[in-house]
Amino acid sequence: MSTLTVDINADAGESFGRWRLGHDEALFEHITSVNLACGFHAGDPLTIQQSVTLAKTHGVAVGAHPGFADKAGFGRRIVQASAAEVYADALYQIGALKAFLDVASMSLHHVKPHGALHWYALANADICAALAEAAREVNAPFVALAGTNMVEDAVQTGAQVVTEAFPERAYMQDGSLAPRKLAGSSIHDPDLAARRAVKMVTGETLDTLDGGSIRLEAQTLCIHGDNPEAVIIAKAIRSALTANSITVQAF
Numbered sequence: 001m002s003t004l005t006v007d008i009n010a011d012a013g014e015s016f017g018r019w020r021l022g023h024d025e026a027l028f029e030h031i032t033s034v035n036l037a038c039g040f041h042a043g044d045p046l047t048i049q050q051s052v053t054l055a056k057t058h059g060v061a062v063g064a065h066p067g068f069a070d071k072a073g074f075g076r077r078i079v080q081a082s083a084a085e086v087y088a089d090a091l092y093q094i095g096a097l098k099a100f101l102d103v104a105s106m107s108l109h110h111v112k113p114h115g116a117l118h119w120y121a122l123a124n125a126d127i128c129a130a131l132a133e134a135a136r137e138v139n140a141p142f143v144a145l146a147g148t149n150m151v152e153d154a155v156q157t158g159a160q161v162v163t164e165a166f167p168e169r170a171y172m173q174d175g176s177l178a179p180r181k182l183a184g185s186s187i188h189d190p191d192l193a194a195r196r197a198v199k200m201v202t203g204e205t206l207d208t209l210d211g212g213s214i215r216l217e218a219q220t221l222c223i224h225g226d227n228p229e230a231v232i233i234a235k236a237i238r239s240a241l242t243a244n245s246i247t248v249q250a251f
Contacts (some may be wrong), residue, residue, distance in 0.1 A: 001170035003198070003250075004201055004202065004246045004247065005247040005248075005249060006154075006201045006218065006219065006220065006221060006234055006241060006247070006248060006251075007032050007033050007065070007162075007219065007220035007221070007248070007250050007251040008030070008031045008032050008033070008220070008221050008223065008234065008237060008238060008248055009031060009032070009033040009034060009035055009102030009112075009143075009220050009222050009223070009225045010031045010034055010035070010222065010224070010225050010230065010234065011027075011034075011035045011037075011065060011114070011191070011222065011223075011224055011225045011226070012024045012027065012028070012034050012036060012037075012146075013034070013037045013042070013043045013047055013048060013049060013051035013065075014037045014041075014042035014043060014047075014225060014226065015042070015043070015047050015072075016042055016043060016044050016047065017044060021042070021197065021225070022225035022226055022230065023225070023230060023231050024051065024054060024072045025054060025156070025173035026173070026231045027223070027225060027230055027231050027234055028054055028055060028057075028058040028060050029058060030234035030235050030237075031047065031060060031223065031234055031238075032060060032061065032230070032248060032249055032250040033060060033061040033062070033063060033109055033110065033220070033250045033251070034055055034060050034062055034063065035063050035110075035112045035114070035143075035222075036048060036051050036052070036055075036062055036063070036064065036096050036097055036102050037063055037065050037067070037114070038064055038065060038067075038094065038096050038118055039096055039119075040066065040067050040068060040069045040070070040071075040075065040089070040093055041067030041068060041069070041070055041071060041073075041074055041076075041114050041115060042067075042071060042074060042075065045096075047070065047074055048096065048097060048100050048245070049100050051102060052097075052104050052113075053170055055106075056104050056106055060111075060175055060250075061109035061250040062097070062101060062106060062108065062109055063108065063109045063110035063111060063112055063143070064093060064094045064097045064098075064108060064110075064111045064112070064140070065112055065113075065148075066089065066090045066094060066111065066112045066113060066114060066117065066131070066134075067091040067113065067114030067115050067116070067117050068081075068089075068091075068114075068116055068117050069089070069121075070116070073116075074115065074242070075114050075115040075116055075117065076115040076116050076180075077116055078116045078119070078120055081117070081120075081164040082128075083124075083126040083127055083129065083130040084130070084215055086117070086120075086130045086131060086178040087125050087130040087131070087133060087134050089132040090111070090113075090130070090131055090135075090169065091134050091138075093139070094108065094111060094134065094135075094138055094140075097118065098138070102149065105208070106141075107140060107142045108120045109140065109141075109250065110135070110140050110141045110143050110162065110251075111134065111135035111138070111140050111141070111142055112142075112143035112164070114210065116171070118132075118145070118249070121150060121153075122145060122148060122149070122150050122176065125149070125153045128144075128149075128150050128153040128154055129153055129154070129156070129157050131154075132144075132153070132157040132159040132161070133157050133159065135159050135160075135249050136157060136158055136159040136160075138150065139217025140160075141159070141160040141161065141162045141209070141251070142159045142160065142161050142162070143161075143162050143163075143164050143220060144156050144161050144163060144164065145163075145164060145165075145175065145176070145177075146163035146164055146165045146175070146200075146216045146217055146219075147163075147165075147175035147214060147215075147217075147219050148175045149176075149178065149217050150219070151163060156203035159233065162216060162219045162220055162251055163216075163217055163218055163219050163220070164219070164220045164221070165200040165218035165220075165221055165222070166221070166222050166224075167187070167188065167191045167193040167194070167196040167197035167200060167221055167223070167233075167237055168187040168188070168196075168223060168224065168227055168229075168230075168233050169185065169186060169187065169224075170182075170184055170185050170186070170187065170208070171206060171208045171209065172208055172209060172210050172212075172213035173208045173210055173211075173213075173214060175214055175216075178208075178209040178210075182209060184209055185209065186224075188227070188228070188229045188233075190229060190232045190233045190235070190236035190237075191236060193233045193236060193237060194233075194236040194237045194239070194240035194241075195240065197240060197241060198220050198240050198241060198244050198246070199217050199239040200218045200221060201218060201221070201241065201246055202244070203215055203216075203217060219251050220251055221237065223237070225231075
């Protein structure tokens with residue numbers, strides 16, 4: 001019997017009004033947890049409600065995906081904010097999602113920062129701590145980028161920390177994700193993403209975009225819902241993990 005277990009998560013619920021993004025309904029068939037936009041960088045009340053219902057239908061655990069209040073930039077632009085502001089904004093967004101989860105008789109599974117807020121936390125220990133403390137206050141695990149200072153910064157707050165890696169994103173030697181402006185930063189080949197996923201769980205080394213290599217210890221693997229190949233990548237990753245006797249389930 002396999003001793004290795006991993007969660008597959010995806011960023012989703014990112015539509016807004018008449019604007020649609022992602023393939024959530026098809027994607028939810030292949031993942032075990034989801035990070036739902038909470039209305040700041042994407043999403044709206046109806047989208048949150050529909051996403052929670054969809055997750056419940058597929059047996060997918062639901063986590064909050066708080067971001068900067070920047071819909072025009074999809075939360076991928078840094079908004080200068082204090083740790084106190086980040087903490088309050090995170091709680092506000094978590095609370096919005098949690099209301100819908102309560103109605104659906106579901107629990108909040110985790111908290112994971114989105115986009116530029118994630119990068120802001122990676123570069124600033126006080127911001128990371130503010131986000132981790134928000135997660136701790138609502139008794140939810142905090143998802144941090146494996147192999148970076150985010151993990152230790154979050155652990156020091158007393159929060160439960162889950163390490164994450166990205167099979168369909170390239171890495172730099174310092175453990176950070178390769179900037180999207182660089183060629184090859186996003187991976188669209190399902191087979192390549194699947195091979196990388198297995199290495200991330202088994203502890204094998206990965207080549208980095210800047211010519212080095214890294215080894216990650218991931219408890220959850222993320223697929224970006226806005227990746228055009230998200231569904232086939234998710235399917236390929238889950239198949240590869242299963243073929244390598246790795247159990248796939250929510251952490």
